[in-house]
Amino acid sequence: MVVKGRGHQVLPDCSRPTLPGVVSERACVFYGARWMLAAVPDVIHLVHGPVGCAYYGRTVRRKSYRLLSTGLDERDIVFGAGDKLFDAIMEAAARYPEARAVLVYATCAVGLTGEDILRACKRAAGKIGRKVVPVNSPGFCGQSQAAGHDIAAAMLLEHFIGTGGKRELIDNAVNILGEFDIQGDLNEIEDLLSQLGLKVNCAFSGRASTSAMADAHRVRLNIIHCRRTGQTLADAMRERFGTPYLKVSFFGPAETTSAIKVIGKFFGVARVEEFISRANQKAESEAAPFLQQLAGKRVALFFGASRIGSMAKVFGELGMEVVMAGSQYGCRGDYQEAEAKVANGAVLIDDAHDKELAELMRKQRPHLLVGGTKEKYLAHKMGVPFLVFPQEMGPFAGFRGFVNLARQTAGLVSGPVWRLAHG
Numbered sequence: 001m002v003v004k005g006r007g008h009q010v011l012p013d014c015s016r017p018t019l020p021g022v023v024s025e026r027a028c029v030f031y032g033a034r035w036m037l038a039a040v041p042d043v044i045h046l047v048h049g050p051v052g053c054a055y056y057g058r059t060v061r062r063k064s065y066r067l068l069s070t071g072l073d074e075r076d077i078v079f080g081a082g083d084k085l086f087d088a089i090m091e092a093a094a095r096y097p098e099a100r101a102v103l104v105y106a107t108c109a110v111g112l113t114g115e116d117i118l119r120a121c122k123r124a125a126g127k128i129g130r131k132v133v134p135v136n137s138p139g140f141c142g143q144s145q146a147a148g149h150d151i152a153a154a155m156l157l158e159h160f161i162g163t164g165g166k167r168e169l170i171d172n173a174v175n176i177l178g179e180f181d182i183q184g185d186l187n188e189i190e191d192l193l194s195q196l197g198l199k200v201n202c203a204f205s206g207r208a209s210t211s212a213m214a215d216a217h218r219v220r221l222n223i224i225h226c227r228r229t230g231q232t233l234a235d236a237m238r239e240r241f242g243t244p245y246l247k248v249s250f251f252g253p254a255e256t257t258s259a260i261k262v263i264g265k266f267f268g269v270a271r272v273e274e275f276i277s278r279a280n281q282k283a284e285s286e287a288a289p290f291l292q293q294l295a296g297k298r299v300a301l302f303f304g305a306s307r308i309g310s311m312a313k314v315f316g317e318l319g320m321e322v323v324m325a326g327s328q329y330g331c332r333g334d335y336q337e338a339e340a341k342v343a344n345g346a347v348l349i350d351d352a353h354d355k356e357l358a359e360l361m362r363k364q365r366p367h368l369l370v371g372g373t374k375e376k377y378l379a380h381k382m383g384v385p386f387l388v389f390p391q392e393m394g395p396f397a398g399f400r401g402f403v404n405l406a407r408q409t410a411g412l413v414s415g416p417v418w419r420l421a422h423g
């Protein structure tokens with residue numbers, strides 16, 4: 001943890017394991033892989049492990065997905081479960097003939113026993129005539145869920161992305177990398193891009209069917225929206241297919257404006273200024289009453305890594321002071337970006353546990369905590385309003401998303417119930 005002060009930049013220690021015994025807010029590598037892959041629609045998701053892992057990995061970004069499990073027990077751990085996995089793949093493929101492929105997630109139990117998942121996958125693939133792909137994600141094989149994101153991205157690159165034949169470009173098509181389509185964010189982004197005459201081929205992985213991924217190498221531009229996973233995919237696709245990329249954010253009017261300008265420039269679209277100024281004016285006038293309520297209020301941020309910087313900027317645009325910006329598994333780049341967006345005196349923290357968060361809330365006295373569901377009850381017990389991010393109600397991306405964020409934030413901060421909680 002560091003406190004931003006004057007002088008040279010200091011960043012918190014990051015990308016290191018949690019101390020043994022500390023109850024971390026991080027998730028396991030398997031869950032990181034689920035975070036990336038859960039929304040891939042036309043494949044069978046099969047968890048090779050005890051049923052508890054599947055229960056844990058079923059709900060991602062507050063949506064429940066169909067997830068099958070081999071339901072391993074003690075006997076399978078002792079004697080091996082390769083045949084059980086093979087039978088499960090065959091049964092799943094028969095039950096869901098429309099699925100284009102099977103993803104088999106490895107969990108801690110099979111990671112420890114050294115189960116030969118690849119062999120069972122190859123054998124089953126030969127029988128069913130569809131791809132059966134292992135996702136090598138035992139929970140313990142990395143420091144946090146971030147390793148699972150990387151494993152999932154590597155798997156998509158190896159088995160799905162750009163497998164659709166020759167690279168004949170699709171006119172005015174783009175991919176969005178690191179966009180998970182939360183509460184309509186992707187629709188907002190698509191709507192903005194359609195003003196430039198562009199269409200989205202594939203959004204990794206909020207809207208990533210196997211056929212869209214197969215054609216992903218045929219777009220003219222990759223747009224990185226979430227830096228961590230997006231950058232990995234963008235670098236690999238540039239190297240393999242020569243696809244250029246741009247890194248942007250669609251959160252907040254300032255970033256959205258510059259995103260539209262830079263993408264419009266890439267495609268040589270004229271007259272974007274007019275559209276941007278109209279959208280900005282509308283957002284400004286609709287958000288104005290909420291901004292009045294939020295002026296000068298303090299906000300603390302603690303959530304997944306790569307959006308802490310862009311969201312710190314958006315809360316600044318709401319007129320709020322960001323007094324803490326933390327993440328469960330941020331890397332140096334994430335904290336560098338966040339550091340540039342917060343004022344002196346703000347705390348930057350990596351991998352905080354709940355006691356540290358409680359202590360920081362007492363010290364920094366935010367009017368609002370923004371975080372994942374795990375931090376919600378901590379905030380409420382301390383009498384502090386809480387905004388879930390990724391969000392639960394409506395989009396936050398684009399100009400309309402900004403107004404929605406302003407409305408929700410003002411509603412939370414000025415709710416009369418908090419006066420009772422403090423009293």
Ligand code: SF4
Nearest residue numbers: 028030053107108139
């Ligand atoms: S840590 Fe291991 S056992 Fe626990 S949910 Fe993750 S993969 Fe399953």
